[in-house]
Amino acid sequence: ATPDTAAPVHITGLSLRYGNAGPAVLNGLDWRLQPGQVVGLLGRNGAGKTSLLEALLGLREPLAGEVRLFGQPATAIDDTVRARIGYVPQQNDLFEGLTATEMLAYFRSFYPRWNEARVNHLLQRWQLPTDQPIGRLSGGQQQRLAIIRALAHEPELLVLDEPVASLDPLARRDFLRELVEQVLDRGTTVVFSTHILSDLERVAFNVAFLQAGRIRLQAPLDELLEECQWLSGPPAALQAAGGEFLAQVGGRTLVRGAAAHPGVQAQGVTLEDLFEALT
């Protein structure tokens, strides 16, 4: 297939495992992010979210398959594409011995574009000490700094691996607001993993479910909540109700787009239901 140079991320047949004999963590995964999409990546602990985001960024060599970022192979992107990407890893990789001011000055030198006003605004709003070694900041302060660094060069693709895990509720809300602003203003493509479903409901216009090494389903969250239902009833009636079968959990069937039908009981779903059934 010809690479889609407009797609910030285009993944085909991605397989990944650790070591030579381990089980496949990712297994023939296909995924494409369109410009301006905001996608929350959901999966159980150990499902492979971090592995997927790292492979997506070209930080892990896949066993098979291909990842392209803005049309270029992820493991061989040039500086132009690199400058279009921002990343907040799960384990922060800030330089502990530098101060925030020193670290930001260092990164600024790599990027043709750097929004100093926004950096200063966020440093102030989040009250980050800028003249102490980063290693002495709290976990949440370090996470805020990592976020500022990732937003500073106004990336077109922002990859965030559990960016809010150690933020307090107010900082989380503030960060999510900042993220939404960035997305609306600049049409940034965002992919982020999180376990905090209520945050997702606030900002993720799309959700992607990672299950058994593949993206099981990706769709706008509001559509899913509207179209998916738990159905129960006799098999013939369920069949007549139609729709797309998604999963069977306990005695109930999760279906998308079913019609009302005599003998079928239907019940709405929550994001937590979808998480249980699709991850």
Ligand SMILES: Nc1ncnc2c1ncn2[C@@H]1O[C@H](COP(=O)(O)OP(=O)(O)OP(=O)(O)O)[C@@H](O)[C@H]1O
């Ligand atoms: N460096 C590594 N070496 C060996 N196995 C690894 C390594 N990193 C991850 N794994 C394994 O790969 C699988 C996926 O891990 P990964 O961290 O990608 O999952 P995750 O979905 O991000 O999990 P969590 O929600 O707990 O952060 C797990 O079974 C994990 O044990």
